[in-house]
Every structure is written in C-alpha cells, then in structure tokens.
Amino acid sequence: MSRVSLNLCLLAVLGGAGLLAIGNVAMPEGSAYHVPTYAVSLAGKYLCYAMLAVAVDLVWGFAGILSLGHAAFFALGGYAMGMYLMRQIGTRGVYGNAILPDFMVFLNYKELPWYWHGFDNPAFAIVMVLLVPGVLALVFGWLAFRSRVSGVYLSIITQALTYALLLAFFRNDMGLGGNNGLTDFKDMFGFALQADATRSGLLVATAIFLAVQLLVARYVVTSRFGKVLIAVRDTESRTRFLGYRPEAYKLFVFVLSAVMAGIGGALYVPQIGIINPGEFSPANSIESVIWVAVGGRGTLVGAVIGAVLVNFGKTIFTGALPELWLFALGAMFILVTLLLPGGILGLLSRQGRAPKITPAAEPAE
Amino acid sequence: MKQHQDTLLYLDGVNVSFDGFRALNALSLVLEKGEMRAVIGPNGAGKTTMMDVITGKTRPDSGRVVFGNSTDLTKLDEPDIAALGIGRKFQKPTVFEPHSVWDNLLLALAGDRRPRFTLWARPQSEERDRIEEILLTARLAEHRHRRAGDLSHGQKQWLEIGMLLAQEPQLLLVDEPVAGMTDSETEQTAELLREINRTRSVVVVEHDMAFVRALGVKVTVLHEGSVLSEGSIDHVSDDPRVIEVYLGR
Numbered sequence: 001m002s003r004v005s006l007n008l009c010l011l012a013v014l015g016g017a018g019l020l021a022i023g024n025v026a027m028p029e030g031s032a033y034h035v036p037t038y039a040v041s042l043a044g045k046y047l048c049y050a051m052l053a054v055a056v057d058l059v060w061g062f063a064g065i066l067s068l069g070h071a072a073f074f075a076l077g078g079y080a081m082g083m084y085l086m087r088q089i090g091t092r093g094v095y096g097n098a099i100l101p102d103f104m105v106f107l108n109y110k111e112l113p114w115y116w117h118g119f120d121n122p123a124f125a126i127v128m129v130l131l132v133p134g135v136l137a138l139v140f141g142w143l144a145f146r147s148r149v150s151g152v153y154l155s156i157i158t159q160a161l162t163y164a165l166l167l168a169f170f171r172n173d174m175g176l177g178g179n180n181g182l183t184d185f186k187d188m189f190g191f192a193l194q195a196d197a198t199r200s201g202l203l204v205a206t207a208i209f210l211a212v213q214l215l216v217a218r219y220v221v222t223s224r225f226g227k228v229l230i231a232v233r234d235t236e237s238r239t240r241f242l243g244y245r246p247e248a249y250k251l252f253v254f255v256l257s258a259v260m261a262g263i264g265g266a267l268y269v270p271q272i273g274i275i276n277p278g279e280f281s282p283a284n285s286i287e288s289v290i291w292v293a294v295g296g297r298g299t300l301v302g303a304v305i306g307a308v309l310v311n312f313g314k315t316i317f318t319g320a321l322p323e324l325w326l327f328a329l330g331a332m333f334i335l336v337t338l339l340l341p342g343g344i345l346g347l348l349s350r351q352g353r354a355p356k357i358t359p360a361a362e363p364a365e
Numbered sequence: 366m367k368q369h370q371d372t373l374l375y376l377d378g379v380n381v382s383f384d385g386f387r388a389l390n391a392l393s394l395v396l397e398k399g400e401m402r403a404v405i406g407p408n409g410a411g412k413t414t415m416m417d418v419i420t421g422k423t424r425p426d427s428g429r430v431v432f433g434n435s436t437d438l439t440k441l442d443e444p445d446i447a448a449l450g451i452g453r454k455f456q457k458p459t460v461f462e463p464h465s466v467w468d469n470l471l472l473a474l475a476g477d478r479r480p481r482f483t484l485w486a487r488p489q490s491e492e493r494d495r496i497e498e499i500l501l502t503a504r505l506a507e508h509r510h511r512r513a514g515d516l517s518h519g520q521k522q523w524l525e526i527g528m529l530l531a532q533e534p535q536l537l538l539v540d541e542p543v544a545g546m547t548d549s550e551t552e553q554t555a556e557l558l559r560e561i562n563r564t565r566s567v568v569v570v571e572h573d574m575a576f577v578r579a580l581g582v583k584v585t586v587l588h589e590g591s592v593l594s595e596g597s598i599d600h601v602s603d604d605p606r607v608i609e610v611y612l613g614r
Contacts, residue, residue, distance in 0.1 A: 225484040231461040243447035
C-alpha cells in the first residue's frame with residue numbers, strides 16, 4: 001500500500017467534508033455554493049459506511065478473515081448511541097414520560113430495564129459504543145480462532161451471528177424498540193440534531209474519525225505485527241512452525257476492527273435519525289464486503305473509495321430504478337471478482353493487480 | 366528408561382494411524398546432539414508423519430517423543446515446540462510471498478512472538494547484523510529487497526533454510542530440500558546443510574540417493590512406519606531388506 005495514496009485519501013475525506021460543511025453553514029441559501037442539508041447528511045452516511053468498509057478490509061484484506069457479519073458490530077455501536085439519544089429526549093416524547101421512552105410506555109413497561117441505566121450519561125454511552133462490539137468480538141473470536149475455525153466455516157458463523165442478533169433485536173421483549181428500533185431523537189451532547197450546524201458538525205466529526213481510523217489501520221498493517229498478519233493470511237501453518245500464535249494475531253485485529261465498526265455505527269445513527277434491527281440483516285454485511293472488493297481488498301484506501309462509490313451509485317440507482325438495485329449490486333460483485341481482482345485501486349496501479357494480494361504464479365525458471 | 370547425556374531427540378514406540386492406516390508403527394529413533402541424520406524410505410513410509418509428530422502438528426496415538434533431557438513434545442503444540450528450538454522446512458518451499466527476503470528473515474528471527482511486542486517493535490541493529498549474516502550464508506545477499514514470491518524455486522528453498530537459521534533452533538528438520546533443484550543448486554544445498562550442521566543438529570528427509578551419499582552421514586531407512594535399517598549409506602544399501610523394499614525395485 002502506498003503512503004501517498006493514503007495521504008491523498010485523508011486529504012480528500014477531510015477536505016471534502018470540510019468544504020461541504022462550510023457550503024452548508026456559511027453560504028446563504030440560494031447561493032451557487034450553498035450545500036443543502038440532505039447532501040451533508042448523505043455524505044456523512046457514506047463516510048460512516050467507509051468506516052465499516054475499512055474495518056472489514058482490516059480483517060479480510062490483511063488477516064484473511066472473511067467476516068460476513070461485520071455490520072453487526074456497526075449496528076451494536078449504533079444501538080449504544082441510539083440508547084443515549086433516546087434518553088436525551090426526556091419529556092419531549094409523544095407520551096411526555098421523563099423516564100421511559102415512548103415505545104416502553106406503549107408496551108406498558110413499568111420501569112426502565114436495568115441495561116438502560118447509565119445511558120443518560122454521554123461518557124457512559126461512549127464507553128459502551130466501544131465496549132459492546134469489542135467484547136462480543138473478543139468472545140466470538142476467542143472461541144472461533146482458538147478452535148482454528150477459518151475460511152468458509154468462519155464466514156458462515158459470522159453470518160449466523162448477525163442473523164441471530166437480527167432476530168433477537170426484532171423481539172419487543174428485548175426492550176430495544178423491537179422492529180421499530182430507536183428513533184425520534186432530539187439532541188446530542190446538547191446540540192439539536194435537526195440544526196444545520198449540528199449536521200455539518202457531525203459530518204466533519206465523521207471525517208476526522210475516519211481519518212484517525214485510517215491512520216491507526218495503516219500503523220497496524222505496516223508494523224511488524226502487520227507483517228505477521230499478512231503471513232498468517234497467506235501461510236498460516238508456516239507462522240505456527242515459526243513460533244507465532246495466529247489465533248492471538250487474528251483475535252487482536254478482529255476486536256480492533258469490531259470497535260472501529262462500532263464507532264462508525266455510533267456516528268451513523270444521529271445522522272440517519274434511526275436505528276432498527278434491519279441494520280443486522282445479513283445483506284448489509286455482505287454489501288460491506290462488496291464495497292471492499294470493488295475498491296480493492298487489502299489497500300485501506302480502496303475500502304473508502306468502494307464504500308463511497310457503491311453507495312453513491314446506490315443512491316442514484318434506487319432513485320431511478322429501485323427494483324433493479326440488488327441485481328446491479330450482484331452484477332457488480334461478479335464483474336469485479338472476474339475482471340478486476342484488485343478492485344478499482346488495482347486498476348489504477350500500473351500492474352492492474354491488487355498490491356500485495358495476488359500471490360505470484362510459480363516462477364517460470 | 367535412562368537417557369543418554371548426549372541425546373537430543375528420542376522417539377520411543379510412536380504409533381500414529383489415520384482411519385485405520387498405520388502411518389507410524391512403533392517407531393523408535395535416537396538422535397545425538399550435533400548429529401546430521403538422513404532419513405530415506407519409499408512413499409508412504411512415514412517420513413513426513415514423523416516430522417509432523419516431532420513438530421506437534423500430529424499427536425501420536427501412543428509413544429513418547431522426548432527432546433533434550435526430559436521435555437515431552439507430545440504434550441505441546443506447534444508454537445511451543447518452535448520456541449523450544451525445533452525448526453522445520455517444508456517439502457514445498459513455504460515462504461511469505463508478499464514480503465521481501467529481508468522481511469521474511471526478520472519475521473523468522475528468534476525473539477518475542479507476542480502481538481503486544483510485534484505491534485511496537487522497531488528494527489534493532491543486532492537484528493540487522495544477524496539478517497546480513499544469514500543473507501550471506503543463504504547466498505541471498507543481492508536479493509534482499511526482492512519479493513520472496515519472485516525468487517526462483519532454489520532461492521526460495523534457501524530462503525526457507527535461512528529462515529530456519531534465523532530461528533536459531535537446536536534441531537532442524539528438513540523435508541526434501543533438493544527436490545526440483547538443478548545439479549549445482551543441489552551441491553550448494555549440501556554445502557549449506559553441512560555448514561549449518563557445524564553448530565546444530567539436522568534431520569534431512571530425502572529421496573535423492575546421490576544427495577544422501579554426498580552428505581555422507583548416518584542413514585535411517587523407514588518402511589511402513591518403522592525403522593527398517595540404520596547405518597552408513599554403504600551399510601544400508603547392502604542390507605538385503607532395504608534392497609527388497611526400496612532400492613531393488
């Protein structure tokens with residue numbers, strides 16, 4: 001991965017978000033440079049997806065763990081943030097109950113379930129955003145990697161994990177809003193979510209988090225740890241005979257990736273205004289893998305490019321021909337896999353193949 | 366049983382079977398410290414399974430594998446056994462293809478293997494010196510910046526042997542090091558192994574009889590999972606049982 005392309009990507013993400021925010025807040029409506037608020041929120045959404053994509057790329061591109069359930073960590077981070085936002089509504093809900101959110105009043109809850117306690121405190125909510133996806137990834141990864149579950153079997157269990165969470169969160173008894181999820185948010189850290197300035201601020205914050213995430217990911221994959229990780233991806237048994245424990249390496253990167261995905265989800269919820277169990281649907285996780293494949297697996301920058309481009313395409317396409325979008329997505333995945341194994345970034349690099357990914361054919365000597 | 370002072374590796378009545386097929390049948394073998402041993406035998410004789418048992422990849426059904434004075438290898442897994450000082454070279458050259466020759470050796474260097482160390486590790490000058498030294502021994506000095514995947518077959522074999530050296534093992538297990546090599550590469554490999562043997566014990570599994578003869582070391586002939594004959598190459602090639610199962614065909 002080239003340092004230059006990652007620096008360019010950081011510049012584009014921060015600069016783009018900054019320009020959109022300025023265009024939205026500082027330019028008067030009617031000016032040619034004015035950016036409408038919906039465009040700001042849309043860009044914020046794309047950057048949150050880019051955070052999920054970078055998280056997927058970290059485990060899939062560098063450790064060879066094809067997680068088909070990564071959106072679960074994204075959604076868990078989102079729910080943790082959503083619970084905080086629900087508690088901020090206070091008496092402004094439809095039923096005006098200071099303690100219970102609307103859906104609990106509707107479902108005849110008498111008191112706040114124990115796991116909702118603490119979420120009125122922003123610091124507690126932020127810790128939960130990191131902790132909930134992280135601990136789930138730790139437990140899941142510890143069990144899976146220690147038993148040497150890998151390849152397609154691991155992909156299937158991650159898929160089962162997100163599906164199980166989908167079913168669990170759909171239940172009203174879960175106390176998290178059932179199939180309606182959490183919505184109707186009013187403000188965050190004291191800022192009104194409907195205000196243009198808050199929207200623009202969230203976009204800039206997302207861009208900064210994405211940039212930090214990219215820098216952390218670059219540090220990890222270029223460190224000696226990252227070299228071992230790539231060795232594990234390509235030749236796991238060899239690393240074992242060298243004295244490394246691949247399960248420890250996979251577990252670390254899996255937890256780190258889950259936490260990153262959770263932060264993405266936590267930034268996603270206030271910008272979208274809702275979190276519901278649909279975010280756990282297996283299709284979401286598969287889509288995030290497609291973004292990475294389209295952009296270029298194992299490149300970090302490719303994940304950002306793929307997430308933004310595919311979602312931009314999705315916005316356009318679902319506006320014009322909504323019923324054909326899934327076919328277009330499937331066709332894109334097949335075409336990229338067959339014709340562009342290195343993704344868009346592979347196409348841009350001179351050899352037309354993924355940097356570091358494609359194993360060289362046996363030398364012709 | 367009393368262990369001899371100079372015994373490095375001792376296999377005692379090791380049995381391994383896969384789905385009813387007996388890969389190792391009461392295999393017993395003693396390797397002295399500093400010894401180089403060649404292991405030969407027809408396909409399916411149990412050569413690779415023996416290496417799998419020693420390195421912890423396969424757990425034997427019964428029997429003991431003792432390393433050094435009293436360490437029972439059958440209780441340990443691959444990373445633990447590697448940390449004890451047993452290195453293994455695979456039949457097919459197995460190097461980290463996307464990494465440079467230098468990085469391959471860096472990852473193999475003896476040292477802390479835990480993520481919390483490698484995450485913060487910085488290159489040390491002792492590491493650089495050691496890698497330079499190994500590059501010279503493995504005849505790869507001018508290829509240090511090349512991607513390991515782009516090396517020739519023979520160079521990959523040497524890189525893997527170099528990685529074994531970097532691990533600083535007491536015992537090297539080398540599986541068919543000269544398969545697919547040219548004559549001059551084969552010769553250089555024999556020289557390289559003799560050089561390594563000056564400070565370490567080596568077990569070489571090989572098909573190539575000319576190569577085994579060139580090494581000039583004690584030979585163990587395996588057949589159907591146990592030792593058929595043992596001694597100098599001339600001794601085993603005159604053994605009528607060996608001629609019948611292996612050489613005479």
